Amino acid sequence: MIFEVKKEDSSKIDQVIKDDTVSRQSITIRDSKSLGIEDADATYVKIEGSEEGLKKAEKLFKEVGIKKISDKKAREINEKIESQDNSAISGMGAIFQ
Numbered sequence: 001m002i003f004e005v006k007k008e009d010s011s012k013i014d015q016v017i018k019d020d021t022v023s024r025q026s027i028t029i030r031d032s033k034s035l036g037i038e039d040a041d042a043t044y045v046k047i048e049g050s051e052e053g054l055k056k057a058e059k060l061f062k063e064v065g066i067k068k069i070s071d072k073k074a075r076e077i078n079e080k081i082e083s084q085d086n087s088a089i090s091g092m093g094a095i096f097q
Contacts, residue, residue: 001054002074003045003061010043012064017045021056025049028081035080044069044077 005013017027028046035044047057058068069077 001047001058001068002077003047003057003066004040004069004073005043005045005066007041007043009064009066012061012066013043013045015064016057016060016066019056019060021053022047022060025053025057030081030084035077035084037077037080044081046078046081 013029017023026048028048030044030046032038032040032042032044045061047054061067068074
């Protein structure tokens with residue numbers, strides 16, 4: 001599940017992820033520019049975890065006026081995040097060789 005948070009609403013991310021149930025999920029936060037998305041001035045919040053945790057995150061984000069992005073866009077953003085993570089992992093591997 002991925003949420004797109006406009007820069008002016010970025011403080012709302014902390015309101016949601018400080019929840020006890022949500023905070024126990026796997027949370028990845030990336031700036032749109034760091035993902036190579038120049039046309040959006042936003043932060044993407046990817047949450048993976050239990051069904052209960054995801055439902056709670058979606059409910060809390062909705063309460064602060066933020067909706068999850070479409071499945072198609074979520075797949076695109078997720079691919080960029082995973083590509084970035086894989087690059088970082090391979091870079092760390094090179095350091096320890």
